Amino acid sequence: MSTLTGLGRMTRLVLRRDRVRLPVWIVGSSAFLVISALSLPPLYKDQASIDQYAALTRGNPALIAMAGPGYGMDDPNIGQILVNEVQLWGCILLALMSMFLVNRHTRAEEDVERADVLRSSVVGRHAPTAAALIAVTAAEAVVAVISAVGFVASGYAVTGSIALAASFLGLGIVFVGVTAVAAQISGTGRGALGLAGIVLGASFVLRALGDIGENALRWLSPLGWAQAVRAFAGEAFWTLGLCVGFGFGLVIAAFWLSTQRNLGSGLLPGRLGRSTAPQWMRSPVGLAFRLHRASIASWSIGIALFGAIYGSIANDIEEMIADNEIYADFLAQLQGASLVDSFLATSINLLALLATAYAISAALRIRTEEGSGRAEPILAGPIDRARWAMSHLIVAVVGTVLVMASAGFGLGLAYAFVSGDSSQVLRMVGAALVTVPAVLVIAGGTVALFGLLPRMALAAWGFLAVAVLVGIFGQLLRLPQWSRDLSPLSYVPGLPAEQMRILPLVMLTALAVALTAAGLVGLRVRDVRA
Amino acid sequence: MAAVISCTDLVKTFGPTRALDGLMLTVEPGEVHGFLGPNGSGKTVTLRTVLGLLRADGGSVRLFDADPWADAVELHRRLAYVPGDTNLWPNLTGGEIIDILGSLRGGLRDERRDELIDRFDLDPRKKARAYSKGNRQKVALVAALASDAELLLLDEPTSGLDPLMEAVFQDCIVEARARGCTVLLSSHILAEVERLCDRVTIIREGRTVETGTLADLRELTRTSFAVTTRRSPAALERLEGVHGFVIDGDEARFDVDTEAIDEVVAALAPLGVTALVSSPPTLEQLFLRQYSAGRSEHATPADSTLASPTP
Numbered sequence: 050m051s052t053l054t055g056l057g058r059m060t061r062l063v064l065r066r067d068r069v070r071l072p073v074w075i076v077g078s079s080a081f082l083v084i085s086a087l088s089l090p091p092l093y094k095d096q097a098s099i100d101q102y103a104a105l106t107r108g109n110p111a112l113i114a115m116a117g118p119g120y121g122m123d124d125p126n127i128g129q130i131l132v133n134e135v136q137l138w139g140c141i142l143l144a145l146m147s148m149f150l151v152n153r154h155t156r157a158e159e160d161v162e163r164a165d166v167l168r169s170s171v172v173g174r175h176a177p178t179a180a181a182l183i184a185v186t187a188a189e190a191v192v193a194v195i196s197a198v199g200f201v202a203s204g205y206a207v208t209g210s211i212a213l214a215a216s217f218l219g220l221g222i223v224f225v226g227v228t229a230v231a232a233q234i235s236g237t238g239r240g241a242l243g244l245a246g247i248v249l250g251a252s253f254v255l256r257a258l259g260d261i262g263e264n265a266l267r268w269l270s271p272l273g274w275a276q277a278v279r280a281f282a283g284e285a286f287w288t289l290g291l292c293v294g295f296g297f298g299l300v301i302a303a304f305w306l307s308t309q310r311n312l313g314s315g316l317l318p319g320r321l322g323r324s325t326a327p328q329w330m331r332s333p334v335g336l337a338f339r340l341h342r343a344s345i346a347s348w349s350i351g352i353a354l355f356g357a358i359y360g361s362i363a364n365d366i367e368e369m370i371a372d373n374e375i376y377a378d379f380l381a382q383l384q385g386a387s388l389v390d391s392f393l394a395t396s397i398n399l400l401a402l403l404a405t406a407y408a409i410s411a412a413l414r415i416r417t418e419e420g421s422g423r424a425e426p427i428l429a430g431p432i433d434r435a436r437w438a439m440s441h442l443i444v445a446v447v448g449t450v451l452v453m454a455s456a457g458f459g460l461g462l463a464y465a466f467v468s469g470d471s472s473q474v475l476r477m478v479g480a481a482l483v484t485v486p487a488v489l490v491i492a493g494g495t496v497a498l499f500g501l502l503p504r505m506a507l508a509a510w511g512f513l514a515v516a517v518l519v520g521i522f523g524q525l526l527r528l529p530q531w532s533r534d535l536s537p538l539s540y541v542p543g544l545p546a547e548q549m550r551i552l553p554l555v556m557l558t559a560l561a562v563a564l565t566a567a568g569l570v571g572l573r574v575r576d577v578r579a
Numbered sequence: 580m581a582a583v584i585s586c587t588d589l590v591k592t593f594g595p596t597r598a599l600d601g602l603m604l605t606v607e608p609g610e611v612h613g614f615l616g617p618n619g620s621g622k623t624v625t626l627r628t629v630l631g632l633l634r635a636d637g638g639s640v641r642l643f644d645a646d647p648w649a650d651a652v653e654l655h656r657r658l659a660y661v662p663g664d665t666n667l668w669p670n671l672t673g674g675e676i677i678d679i680l681g682s683l684r685g686g687l688r689d690e691r692r693d694e695l696i697d698r699f700d701l702d703p704r705k706k707a708r709a710y711s712k713g714n715r716q717k718v719a720l721v722a723a724l725a726s727d728a729e730l731l732l733l734d735e736p737t738s739g740l741d742p743l744m745e746a747v748f749q750d751c752i753v754e755a756r757a758r759g760c761t762v763l764l765s766s767h768i769l770a771e772v773e774r775l776c777d778r779v780t781i782i783r784e785g786r787t788v789e790t791g792t793l794a795d796l797r798e799l800t801r802t803s804f805a806v807t808t809r810r811s812p813a814a815l816e817r818l819e820g821v822h823g824f825v826i827d828g829d830e831a832r833f834d835v836d837t838e839a840i841d842e843v844v845a846a847l848a849p850l851g852v853t854a855l856v857s858s859p860p861t862l863e864q865l866f867l868r869q870y871s872a873g874r875s876e877h878a879t880p881a882d883s884t885l886a887s888p889t890p
Contacts, residue, residue: 321704326678422666429660430684577632
């Protein structure tokens with residue numbers, strides 16, 4: 050088929066370009082899924098604790114919305130707990146993997162006009178897209194295989210493990226198709242990601258509504274199909290056929306749509322904007338705010354929704370924990386604090402980890418600006434390098450405060466709703482803001498890397514990986530105390546379960562400032578990279 | 580009056596690569612200075628060093644008689660820069676970017692901004708991601724030209740512009756020069772260089788190989804001769820300064836170094852010249868010879884003697 054000429058070479062090009070990126074995705078997501086699976090058996094050692102888990106999740110709308118319908122929970126086993134805990138996350142993870150990687154090799158390539166170069170050579174019209182789909186699907190199949198092997202090795206039943214891992218892959222395939230179509234509709238790579246993200250969000254909401262109401266809405270969502278494979282509860286593999294069929298159908302639709310448009314433009318027309326810049330945008334900070342605005346807004350909304358999920362189940366926590374010592378242990382050994390407050394404190398800690406991801410990405414914006422050459426015309430003006438970097442960092446700090454305040458707001462609002470205590474909103478916003486200095490330490494570390502070791506700046510994500518590992522799994526995996534002390538978040542007083550202490554916050558802030566200053570000094574004495 | 584830009588024995592290394600290796604460049608106030616060299620010869624690195632974005636590893640670089648690495652901010656108030664590879668924020672419009680860059684540089688003249696947008700036929704309401712390369716280039720050019728900078732640093736500013744816009748650009752540079760603006764123009768477009776530049780500097784592999792006015796440079800190169808003589812011209816081949824001698828029927832063709840012309844003409848006279856065509860070197864020949872020297876037989880020892888800078 051001449052439209053696929055050069056498919057083999059194109060696939061190799063994708064693998065070559067992503068020879069680091071693909072393994073990072075594969076190892077990162079498999080490790081997350083397998084470590085999550087490993088952490089469950091110690092928590093649910095006997096049938097009694099499993100039964101209790103099932104009793105709590107069944108009929109709890111908040112948990113069902115967050116974790117899934119709980120197929121087979123009337124005759125529960127440890128596998129169903131695994132499904133409840135990781136299936137949605139695994140599916141979403143692979144959906145995101147499809148979105149980012151497929152977009153990167155299709156629509157985003159057109160944005161930078163590299164696609165023109167490729168397509169002008171002896172390469173068929175559909176070969177670049179097909180190559181991306183093949184490479185991404187293959188990488189996701191590897192994740193599924195590793196996960197299945199990891200689940201079985203952790204002691205879960207074989208058929209259920211395969212069904213669960215296959216459901217991740219099913220979602221991955223659906224979103225390979227969704228992203229391929231979005232890439233045809235949108236005029237830009239960013240827009241394509243946005244469209245695919247809307248589809249993912251809608252899938253989540255539809256299945257949440259369908260699962261809570263136990264109605265047909267869940268069958269309108271690919272996530273619903275993936276869950277309906279009923280892993281560990283009398284597997285029904287045919288539902289994954291829906292995922293695969295839908296995914297491939299979308300791919301074919303994308304191929305057809307690509308014949309209906311010009312390379313480089315989308316089916317949706319671009320809009321015109323302002324012909325002059327408003328006054329506020331004409332300063333370094335104003336420009337930085339304009340560039341960070343969309344990211345701050347979407348992170349704030351997303352994290353508020355996340356917080357609301359935690360807040361909505363806070364009231365049920367006492368019931369959930371009552372007889373499960375290890376779970377209580379996980380929530381922290383906090384003498385004198387109520388279980389609900391411990392849960393809220395733990396939730397805030399998890400939300401702070403999410404906010405850390407935001408803070409790192411916001412701090413790394415200066416790296417993007419420098420590397421893309423967009424900083425150059427600014428630095429060629431009468432703007433000191435440190436001032437240019439600070440303009441972005443000020444916005445990143447304000448953004449971190451807003452993101453964390455939104456997290457606390459979502460958590461507090463939902464908790465106020467279920468507890469009937471409206472004072473919880475401000476209390477949770479306050480408790481959430483206490484974590485900001487620790488988050489900023491990691492952002493400061495990012496700036497230090499950027500200034501002093503610019504080639505290594507992306508290693509800042511390693512800070513987050515360490516903080517997540519010791520913050521979420523430290524207690525479960527019994528990691529030594531010194532390793533848990535590596536995360537700046539471990540020094541934050543666990544409000545509302547603990548007493549407020551000012552000193553650690555002052556120390557963390559000082560450390561964040563020192564790291565940032567070191568980075569700025571480094572930036573001043575090194576070459577501006579192109 | 581001190582030179583606007585003065586680079587002496589400039590060295591810049593990136594790991595094992597010597598991007599600049601003893602570069603000499605002097606730009607005098609009020610002149611339009613052409614900056615030429617093959618791809619990868621170090622033009623952009625030179626400009627970035629002059630801007631203080633890169634720190635020189637050896638030699639000296641002076642901008643407005645100050646050190647651009649130490650005093651970047653103050654010096655940048657007096658100049659405007661158009662990078663060779665213009666990358667813009669994809670979600671801002673061209674108009675917004677022009678205003679932002681202009682304001683960050685210390686303000687631009689609104690009437691000149693609007694006039695330039697009009698002359699360059701740019702739609703300022705389009706988002707930068709929708710612009711072609713040429714249009715992105717126009718955004719950067721308008722932002723630079725609408726400022727009141729004393730010095731314009733332009734790195735291949737017309738790559739991607741169509742001939743009509745190229746003409747508009749040339750007019751703008753002529754006007755800027757009339758305002759007293761100094762321009763350093765890196766370019767590959769010879770017609771543009773010939774029309775605009777008072778002096779040029781040619782670099783290769785991080786070294787200056789020639790600098791001077793175009794007339795100077797023409798003198799430093801060879802004139803082509805085609806002659807028909809009654810007696811055999813074969814003896815001419817052995818004269819000092821004669822190159823590429825070929826006989827085609829009764830016509831002889833060869834190139835002569837400028838300093839050897841007198842001698843060659845004297846030697847021609849007794850041969851009984853029946854036809855003579857001599858043509859000055861074209862710019863293309865001049866540049867091709869400079870660009871490719873060291874890589875082909877066109878190289879001449881003259882290159883090394885020409886490397887000395889003009890004060």
